[in-house]
Amino acid sequence: MPATRVTIASNAKQSQKAPLLIPASATTDPAAASSIREFVFKAAQSKLRLKKPTRIYVSPTGQELLTEEDWKNNIKDDVILLISAGEEYVGAKKGSSSHVDANPDCPVEVLASKAPVESLSVTQLTTTAHTLPGIVYAVGQPDLHPGTKFPIGAVFASRKWIHPPLIGSDIGCGMAWYKTTLPRSQVDGDKGRKVAEKLRGLEGAWRTQAQREVWLRNHDGSCSAGEQWDSALGTIGAGNHFAEIQVVEKSSLVEDNELGLRQDDVILLVHSGSRGYGGSILRKYTTDSHTSFEEGSPEATEYMKEHDKACQWAQANRDLIALRFLACLEPGNENWQLGSSTAEDTDDVDVATVEQTKKTLGKRKVVDIWHNNVERVDWPPASPSSTKEEEDSLSTLADATTKLTFNDDTLQQEYVYIHRKGAAPTYNPNTQLPLHLLPLPGSRGTPTLILKPTFSASTSWGLLNALSLAHGAGRAMSRAKALSSLSQKYKGQNILEPRAADVEGTWVICDEKDLVFEEAPDAYKDVEAVGQDLVDAGVASIVGWCRARVSYKVRNEAR
């Protein structure tokens, strides 16, 4: 008998996978020394870097391979084996009884043709849409890529049900753009190095808990999460988070107000979230087996309340990061004194000063969006000025979505919960008005596109894209793959500085060795392709672009 060709993948991280040839000499008896079971475990250790593999499941049924009979029946060419370190099968078991509120025919759209989309992410998108209760529409943005269980760059519209795991642990993560007063001559070319040098004292905690609590005061009272989580306030975090000094290279925005973006403006883009706080909320409310809450239930209400608080916290965090950066970038400006790391930490809390600083900073803020959140929105979206009859005669997609779930009980329900996991909104949630612009960052040296959401009958006024856009270029490579292949590719090179001949490259501050490669531009899709897919789908126009001059990831400050 010839060898059997299978795929092994980590159960916890299914993006980690490897082909495997099982020799005919291996036996189906799991107790034998030369068992297929042992062979697969050894391969999982070496190829998937799993330390202690103990259980094996078949994908997508979720059947665990235990008896010799199980092994005989399942080891065939092309089978996918998920290797577990003890944890339960990750993913919905196909063929198992599905939820009564699930919509197996839920429409799923992927707005990508130029940008590459891995099939695993489409499987995750579709499986989620068809198995979780209440989902009426799912859309993959062109930056769609696989996550641990749910895809990133995805939007799920759900009736009656709220799904915290679709938001993930970084509740409130998003991006904000701030204007600086620097002229581009101070950041262009080799000046970028000097700007990068100025960015110091940004890693540790900001001031005292009492002062952080003042910063976290808002219209609802406070979004303080207690000292355990507040101590990270004003810090960027890890992974794909960053703060970037950019120059507007082109902008065709015609703005009357001062909050447009003009060519040659030097601006600050902050991408961060709720740090440890959001994750604590997700863990508090969900378990492995309890992941979806029915609207109106106490846990749904409490989760939403804490979720909203984490979104406020994340926004206050971006503002404080911006303040700390502005204190470095505009040292003469006393408005930013509060952000300076050299100022006395033990200053008395002056509420008026904090309020004044927040107000001044607010005038610099061009836009601020959440790309990890859930919110209730009217559905289907209304055209800007339409009568009810016009709305009813919108595209067939709108009809398909609404008809699916309209029954006697839900006839009155004309809203959904939009779950965004790495997807930017097209409108301001406070005013319900379309956003005039928002960032589509590439990575490091690649451009950040300035997007303007568009609304028309051809997209059913935002239904097609679920009132959302891509939030970035999106991963083209898993972190593991980027680390192994790109560290080889750039061996011996410094990829954190522009190459000698390149006066327009980006200065990157990244003292984490692995992150240098995991976040390298090569690990991401081409942002131009992602942007073009949005344009081709009719959901956005590209109104300009920015060049990153300094990208701040993380600094090791052994001061």
Add this chain to the structure above:
DNA sequence: ATGTGC
């Protein structure tokens, strides 16, 4: 993504 997890 993370005051994470063997």
